[in-house]
Amino acid sequence: MLQNVRIVLVNTTHTGNIGAAARAMKNMGLSNLALVAPKKQPDEDAYARSSRADEILDQAVTFENLESAISGCQLVIGTSARQRNLCWPLITPRQMADEVAQAVITQPGAQIALVFGREDRGLTNEELALCHFHVNIPTDESFSSLNVAAAVQVLVYELRVKWLELQNKTLPDWRDDWDVDWADAADVERFYLHLEQVLMGLDFYDPDNPRNLMQRLRRLYQRARLDQTELNILRGILTATEKAAGLQQKK
Amino acid sequence: MLQNVRIVLVNTTHTGNIGAAARAMKNMGLSNLALVAPKKQPDEDAYARSSRADEILDQAVTFENLESAISGCQLVIGTSARQRNLCWPLITPRQMADEVAQAVITQPGAQIALVFGREDRGLTNEELALCHFHVNIPTDESFSSLNVAAAVQVLVYELRVKWLELQNKTLPDWRDDWDVDWADAADVERFYLHLEQVLMGLDFYDPDNPRNLMQRLRRLYQRARLDQTELNILRGILTATEKAAGLQQKK
Numbered sequence: 001m002l003q004n005v006r007i008v009l010v011n012t013t014h015t016g017n018i019g020a021a022a023r024a025m026k027n028m029g030l031s032n033l034a035l036v037a038p039k040k041q042p043d044e045d046a047y048a049r050s051s052r053a054d055e056i057l058d059q060a061v062t063f064e065n066l067e068s069a070i071s072g073c074q075l076v077i078g079t080s081a082r083q084r085n086l087c088w089p090l091i092t093p094r095q096m097a098d099e100v101a102q103a104v105i106t107q108p109g110a111q112i113a114l115v116f117g118r119e120d121r122g123l124t125n126e127e128l129a130l131c132h133f134h135v136n137i138p139t140d141e142s143f144s145s146l147n148v149a150a151a152v153q154v155l156v157y158e159l160r161v162k163w164l165e166l167q168n169k170t171l172p173d174w175r176d177d178w179d180v181d182w183a184d185a186a187d188v189e190r191f192y193l194h195l196e197q198v199l200m201g202l203d204f205y206d207p208d209n210p211r212n213l214m215q216r217l218r219r220l221y222q223r224a225r226l227d228q229t230e231l232n233i234l235r236g237i238l239t240a241t242e243k244a245a246g247l248q249q250k251k
Numbered sequence: 252m253l254q255n256v257r258i259v260l261v262n263t264t265h266t267g268n269i270g271a272a273a274r275a276m277k278n279m280g281l282s283n284l285a286l287v288a289p290k291k292q293p294d295e296d297a298y299a300r301s302s303r304a305d306e307i308l309d310q311a312v313t314f315e316n317l318e319s320a321i322s323g324c325q326l327v328i329g330t331s332a333r334q335r336n337l338c339w340p341l342i343t344p345r346q347m348a349d350e351v352a353q354a355v356i357t358q359p360g361a362q363i364a365l366v367f368g369r370e371d372r373g374l375t376n377e378e379l380a381l382c383h384f385h386v387n388i389p390t391d392e393s394f395s396s397l398n399v400a401a402a403v404q405v406l407v408y409e410l411r412v413k414w415l416e417l418q419n420k421t422l423p424d425w426r427d428d429w430d431v432d433w434a435d436a437a438d439v440e441r442f443y444l445h446l447e448q449v450l451m452g453l454d455f456y457d458p459d460n461p462r463n464l465m466q467r468l469r470r471l472y473q474r475a476r477l478d479q480t481e482l483n484i485l486r487g488i489l490t491a492t493e494k495a496a497g498l499q500q501k502k
Contacts (some may be wrong), residue, residue, distance in 0.1 A: 009442040018450065024401055048453050051396065087430040092422050095411070138411050140280040145302065150275055153401045154408050161345070170385065171343050179338045 001104045001163050002029040007114045007152060008069045010036040010123060017119065018042050019049030019057065020149030025055035028156040029163070032067045033060040036111075039074055049149075066127050070113045075103045078123050079151055080116040081144055086125075088134045093155055097162035098137040109218040116148050149160035187231055191238075192218055198238045201247035252355045252414050253280045259320045259366045259402040261374060262286040268370065269293050270300030270308065271400030277304035279415070284311040287363075291408060296462045300400075309363055318500050321364045326354045327376050329366040329382035332395055337376075339385045344406055347386040347414035365406055366401050431478040439477055442486055443469060450488045452498035 005024055012018055012035065019042065022033060033056050035041075043055045050057055063069035070076050077096055082089075091099065096114075103110045115131065117123035128134060137146060137154050146154075164170050192230035197213055205213050226234070242248070257277055270293065273284060283448055284307050286292075293308045301308055314320035321327050328347055331339075342350065347365075366382065368374035371407070375420065379385060388397060388405050397405075399483045415421050436443075449467055450456035456464050493499070 007269050020398065020401070023398060027390045027397050027401070053394065087425070087428070090422065090425045090428070093408075108406070138415055138422070139278045140411075143304065143404045146278050147271065147274060147302070148363075150271070150278070150401070150404045153404050157344075157388070157408075160391075161343075161402070164389055171341065171389070174341045175340070177338070177341070237481045 001166065002159060003031065004104050005100060005112045005114060005156075005159060006032040006034050006069075006073065008034045008036060008066070009038070009152075010066055010115060010127060010170070011038065011118045012148065012156075013119050015043045015046040016049045016157055017041050017061075017147065017149045018146075019046035019053075020059070021116075022050040022053040022056040022110055022155040024149060024156055026050075026064065027054055028160040030156055031056055033057070033194040035060050035062045036066050036069045037064060038062065041105075052216060062138070066130055067097050070115070071132060073111040073113040074107065075110060075112045076097065076115065076131045077087065077113070077133045077135050078128050079117065079155070080128060080134040080138055081139075082135055087090040089132070090134050090136055093135060093137055096133065096155060099133060100159060100225065101162050103168060116151055119148055137172070168229055173251070175225070178180040178227060180229045182206070183226045183228050183231040187228075188221070191221075191226075191235055192240050193229055194235060198241055198247065201242065202245060203216045252352060252399055253410060254282065255355050255361055255368040256281055256351060256365060256410060257283040257285050257320075257324065257405070258365045258408075259285045259287060259315055259317070259364050260289070260403075261320075261366060261378060262369045263399065264288065264290045264370050266297040266399065267300045268398065268400045269311075269396075270297035270304075272367075272403040273297070273304040273307040273311070273423055275400060275404040277307055281407055281410070282307055282310070284308070285479040286311050287317050287320045288315060289313065317366065317381055318416060321366070321381060324362040324364040325358065326350065326361060326363045326384075327366065328364070328384045328386050329379050330368065330406070331379060331385040332373055332397070334359065339379065340383070341385050341387055343463075344388055344409040345413075345464075347406060348409040350384060352412060352413050352417060354440065355428050364454045365403075367402055370399055427478070429478060431480045434479050434482040436479045437484055438479075438502045439472070440491075442477075442482055443472075445486060445489050447493055449498065452493065472484055482497045 007021065007030060009021060011017060018035065018038065025031065025033060032227055042060065047054060077099065099114050103112055115123065135155065137151055139146060192214065194219065196205065200207065258272065259283060260269060260272060267288065269289065276282065276284060293311065295310055298305060300303050328350065354363055366374065368378070387401055387407065390397060446468065447456065451458065
């Protein structure tokens, strides 16, 4: 899916933005970059900002106009900061990722263009009319002009998230992916008992005036969910405390 | 919610990145920027890259270390490119936005820090241990080092999307927000009848050998869902065609 998407930058002024867009693409697993009449071809600035995404810049193809850049594409989605005179099917970045996924699922060889406009005034109405959808990145009304590489970053990020979802490669819940086994409830209960006895030995806890102390400590550790190593550490601390304080040790 | 979040940049080398981060923040409606021991204070480069997010740079507060920058925060989330030795609750950018929203819902005055590390090596293990969660932006394994301002852009974008959801300010479905009323089905049926007659008059359509022609045209227009203006235009074209071709006009 990520290889089906062509990022098209129209009439870009700052080559640094082209480089930053290339880096964002490579970070998210895309590689197909098209430049429509850039003010300047990728130069030192572009390569510096691309970090090490050189090959994307090397392989970028330059076109004279948007029509030729999207030739061969079955789905064309243009970025648009504002609602135009004539409204067009307008979608969010997340819906854009759904549309791209759908296109590739129904037609595995589909070519999809994501089109980004000029730094100062985006895409023209004529260019937007070449698109099937317009995608709008939500921004604060008082400051809505996104840097073009930042816009590329947001859209390719959404594409990658969608791609990971489709591959069931989403991050597992951290609780399912912990590096130590979770503690056995019976062992945790033995810890609470040990803790209570030590706190009594330290004259910190008075069962006749409990003031929810044990409940609060229990709530803390239950919320954190103890793993086996952590439980061993806490038990070790209690034993060391007993020894240091001359308390009778519990077996 | 967006005003509760402090963006913390640790030990940043390139002031341009600080400026680009400020721009991303302002675009998404955030304003609270903290700098931990930046290699250089915001300079011309920073202001140039910030576009017009000057006041965020002007008001950025500099701290000597991360501990002091997160003082006053109840929730601290650090960005982490890789799984460390000791694993930590690890969440996606979307889950990060959920955690932030939850924190603000339960405690409206909550201060939340999103912490971003150095350009070359991120946050140290000691800095990551100051966090409640680590957030990982998904990237291609072969090229996983995100530009720090790009990382800020992705996370503040997710925050804005969540904030819009909570305010029910998400983009309406474009079909619900069209600038012209949708056409009445009965009018559309009259159009299909008119179209059929004109196509017969043009000897383009033979009802004895229909070859699904009308079905295909119907499928096309039904899929597009015609609005009233479009329907009027299409009817006008048919009438003009009848006139030009000398066909008998239908009332």
